[in-house]
Amino acid sequence: MFALVAVPVPLGRAFSYAIPEHLRGHVAAGARVLCEFGRRKLLGVVLELSDEPPAGLDPAKVKPLLGLLDDEPALPAELLRFLRELAEYYLAPIGEVLRLALPSVERSQVESAQDRELFDQAGVATVGAMQQVAVARGDVADPETERKLRGQAKELLTALREGGPQAITTLTERFTNARSAVKRLEQLGLALIERRAREADRFFSEAVERDVPKRLNEHQQAAVEALEDALATGASKSFLLEGVTGSGKTEVYLQVVEACLKLSGGVIVLVPEIALTPQLVARFRARFGDAIAVLHSGLSDVERSRMWRSLREGRVAIAIGARSALFAPVRDLKLICVDEEHDGSFKQEEGVRYNARDMAMLRAHRAGAVCVLGSATPSLSSEALVRKQRIERLILPQRAIVGAVLPDVEVVNLRNVGAGPSGNRLISLPLHRELERVLSEKRQAILFLNRRGFAPSLICEVCGTVAECPNCSVALTMHRTHGDQLRCHYCDFTSPSALPCTQCKMTRYALEGVGTERVEKALVDAFAGAKIARLDRDVASGLKSEAILDRMRAGEVDILVGTQMVTKGHDLPNVALVGVLNADAALSLPDYQASERTFSLIVQVAGRAGRAGTRGKVLIQTRNPEHPAILHACSHDTRAFVEYELSERREARYPPYYRLLMVRVDCADPGVAERTAQQLAAVARKVVGSAAEVLGPSAAPLARLKNRHRYRCILRSPKREPLYRAAHALGQVKVDARVRIALDVDPVSML
Ligand code: ADP
Numbered sequence: 001m002f003a004l005v006a007v008p009v010p011l012g013r014a015f016s017y018a019i020p021e022h023l024r025g026h027v028a029a030g031a032r033v034l035c036e037f038g039r040r041k042l043l044g045v046v047l048e049l050s051d052e053p054p055a056g057l058d059p060a061k062v063k064p065l066l067g068l069l070d071d072e073p074a075l076p077a078e079l080l081r082f083l084r085e086l087a088e089y090y091l092a093p094i095g096e097v098l099r100l101a102l103p104s105v106e107r108s109q110v111e112s113a114q115d116r117e118l119f120d121q122a123g124v125a126t127v128g129a130m131q132q133v134a135v136a137r138g139d140v141a142d143p144e145t146e147r148k149l150r151g152q153a154k155e156l157l158t159a160l161r162e163g164g165p166q167a168i169t170t171l172t173e174r175f176t177n178a179r180s181a182v183k184r185l186e187q188l189g190l191a192l193i194e195r196r197a198r199e200a201d202r203f204f205s206e207a208v209e210r211d212v213p214k215r216l217n218e219h220q221q222a223a224v225e226a227l228e229d230a231l232a233t234g235a236s237k238s239f240l241l242e243g244v245t246g247s248g249k250t251e252v253y254l255q256v257v258e259a260c261l262k263l264s265g266g267v268i269v270l271v272p273e274i275a276l277t278p279q280l281v282a283r284f285r286a287r288f289g290d291a292i293a294v295l296h297s298g299l300s301d302v303e304r305s306r307m308w309r310s311l312r313e314g315r316v317a318i319a320i321g322a323r324s325a326l327f328a329p330v331r332d333l334k335l336i337c338v339d340e341e342h343d344g345s346f347k348q349e350e351g352v353r354y355n356a357r358d359m360a361m362l363r364a365h366r367a368g369a370v371c372v373l374g375s376a377t378p379s380l381s382s383e384a385l386v387r388k389q390r391i392e393r394l395i396l397p398q399r400a401i402v403g404a405v406l407p408d409v410e411v412v413n414l415r416n417v418g419a420g421p422s423g424n425r426l427i428s429l430p431l432h433r434e435l436e437r438v439l440s441e442k443r444q445a446i447l448f449l450n451r452r453g454f455a456p457s458l459i460c461e462v463c464g465t466v467a468e469c470p471n472c473s474v475a476l477t478m479h480r481t482h483g484d485q486l487r488c489h490y491c492d493f494t495s496p497s498a499l500p501c502t503q504c505k506m507t508r509y510a511l512e513g514v515g516t517e518r519v520e521k522a523l524v525d526a527f528a529g530a531k532i533a534r535l536d537r538d539v540a541s542g543l544k545s546e547a548i549l550d551r552m553r554a555g556e557v558d559i560l561v562g563t564q565m566v567t568k569g570h571d572l573p574n575v576a577l578v579g580v581l582n583a584d585a586a587l588s589l590p591d592y593q594a595s596e597r598t599f600s601l602i603v604q605v606a607g608r609a610g611r612a613g614t615r616g617k618v619l620i621q622t623r624n625p626e627h628p629a630i631l632h633a634c635s636h637d638t639r640a641f642v643e644y645e646l647s648e649r650r651e652a653r654y655p656p657y658y659r660l661l662m663v664r665v666d667c668a669d670p671g672v673a674e675r676t677a678q679q680l681a682a683v684a685r686k687v688v689g690s691a692a693e694v695l696g697p698s699a700a701p702l703a704r705l706k707n708r709h710r711y712r713c714i715l716r717s718p719k720r721e722p723l724y725r726a727a728h729a730l731g732q733v734k735v736d737a738r739v740r741i742a743l744d745v746d747p748v749s750m751l
């Protein structure tokens with residue numbers, strides 16, 4: 001008897017081991033086993049069993065398995081099959097793919113692997129764990145004391161004030177001297193240290209009142225019926241639930257989930273960013289109670305493992321989380337909902353480059369489950385599937401709450417409308433007036449700008465050179481919140497002061513462009529007395545963003561300025577104005593999806609206005625008012641945009657009509673990187689002949705990243721087969737050991 005085992009190494013294949021006498025009959029596919037790999041002992045997962053020895057190997061020479069960890073396979077058969085298929089689809093090493101599915105406690109600790117009790121003990125020990133949290137004191141504002149603050153203590157206090165209470169362990173990630181800085185703040189009476197329940201439990205920390213299913217409107221009713229019918233037949237089917245923001249998609253999910261639970265089925269709900277959607281979790285708890293596994297990055301390994309097991313054992317039937325929740329070992333999977341399916345974050349851009357939206361359909365298909373993709377701005381990829389009749393479209397055409405209407409949209413052409421009284425060109429005169437109106441009416445406004453920092457770039461005043469990161473071919477961004485600081489948004493580089501210009505060695509720079517910090521500053525200066533807050537990754541990582549949104553919801557903020565984070569599905573009823581400060585920023589990216597992303601960003605952020613009964617207003621500032629993505633977003637005309645963009649894609653030979661395979665090559669040595677890229681392109685050309693185009697190689701738009709030079713080559717064909725043929729051939733090419741090659745199937749990022 002032999003077992004084919006996947007071990008966590010970046011090699012494309014699995015390895016055969018002999019099953020020793022005493023383990024026969026116990027080892028099953030999906031079980032974790034201990035095996036010898038080279039000189040190491042590794043935990044692997046059995047993919048399949050066979051009676052035959054591996055071809056061409058002497059059976060006596062096949063190494064035996066060293067041990068078995070599970071009587072019941074860790075990975076259920078359905079999930080294991082899916083993972084193997086995913087690995088093939090993305091040309092990814094099976095061992096790496098399995099790591100996505102097994103929480104690290106389940107896969108690590110080889111030394112204690114024999115100790116089966118380990119996991120259970122670990123689970124018990126951390127239940128209800130507390131942690132130390134630093135809280136800024138709002139009651140003392142003694143400017144004298146604060147003036148004494150220097151360095152990190154000062155920065156940390158600002159961070160606490162802006163981002164709300166934070167765990168000290170989290171603060172240590174951002175501040176090297178977090179502990180002593182917090183101590184200092186405590187001594188000065190500026191902050192408190194409290195013991196609180198771990199963040200992981202934050203989704204469950206407040207009681208929610210149970211609610212009952214709402215009476216559906218006719219469109220919701222039709223959608224729920226279609227989904228329930230599909231569930232009842234037990235055959236797999238995928239749907240696109242297209243409904244404007246606020247049309248009641250979530251209520252549809254809730255009712256279908258309920259139907260699924262009645263059939264004893266398991267459910268996975270995928271959302272773009274779980275930290276930004278605690279309301280969604282709250283709505284699930286209100287409907288189904290606390291037997292929900294919320295998978296998110298704030299979980300410790302042990303907590304993750306605990307949730308994983310409760311799903312695996314069928315004690316919990318609903319898993320909610322970001323893309324990796326797709327791998328939840330839910331029992332009798334009958335339903336997968338992908339909320340905001342158009343969102344780019346479903347694509348993982350490192351390691352195994354999978355797209356959770358596409359794979360949700362695959363997993364559902366193989367499991368005989370129903371898959372619902374929901375969005376107000378469906379991706380063109382889903383749109384194409386509808387047209388090919390591979391998935392069925394369900395439409396919710398209007399907002400669910402009676403009287404809630406879509407906002408009025410007004411375009412501000414930045415080419416001929418100047419700055420308002422603030423002098424900041426992104427706060428145009430019409431926007432300034434609207435903000436004044438909103439403030440006088442005691443309503444709230446959201447301003448969206450997808451640029452963090454104070455000024456996105458610095459230009460040498462002497463010779464005009466842009467200051468770049470020393471490690472990346474990226475302009476450095478000026479940040480000012482914690483004193484002047486230059487930062488690279490792609491690597492960890494930061495510098496407190498301007499670097500000498502690489503051309504003329506001077507350090508006189510002009511600040512170019514406007515980031516969220518600069519807007520915030522301009523608003524504070526222009527609207528004295530208004531409460532202004534900012535939401536971006538600099539003030540709010542992970543669950544911290546919720547603190548800012550809570551303040552918004554509680555009416556403690558009048559104007560919220562932020563990045564993409566403000567566009568996600570928050571339900572903020574008092575928001576009467578949404579401003580898109582620079583609609584063109586996303587258009588200029590070197591990326592075939594730039595228009596699609598611009599369109600959905602604008603529509604999504606506009607959807608935040610006027611959610612609860614009163615008419616909202618949206619101002620879109622642009623220098624390209626005639627660009628179709630902007631034009632159609634302003635008139636909220638999804639059909640027209642889709643027609644336009646599909647014909648563009650067809651003409652330019654891009655997805656959904658063509659398939660792409662991106663081959664990325666990077667190396668510290670630019671020459672080696674370029675030569676390898678050329679070598680790979682030549683091999684690919686030979687293999688595919690006329691069945692596919694090979695574009696490039698060329699330097700990547702992001703030509704240097706963390707001191708590695710990057711080249712890319714794009715393979716394109718209407719069919720998948722030639723791309724895979726090329727990929728397998730590329731896998732055989734011997735290249736310089738310093739070179740890294742990454743294959744990206746259906747790439748999203750073109751950088
Ligand atoms: P979406 O997910 O499409 O943005 P939601 O499900 O969040 O929409 O619904 C928007 C608002 O309408 C929510 O406040 C929700 O409670 C409410 N709502 C949804 N369906 C109904 C219904 N059938 N009757 C009354 N209110 C509803």
Ligand code: ZN
Nearest residue numbers: 469472488491
């Ligand atoms: Zn950098």
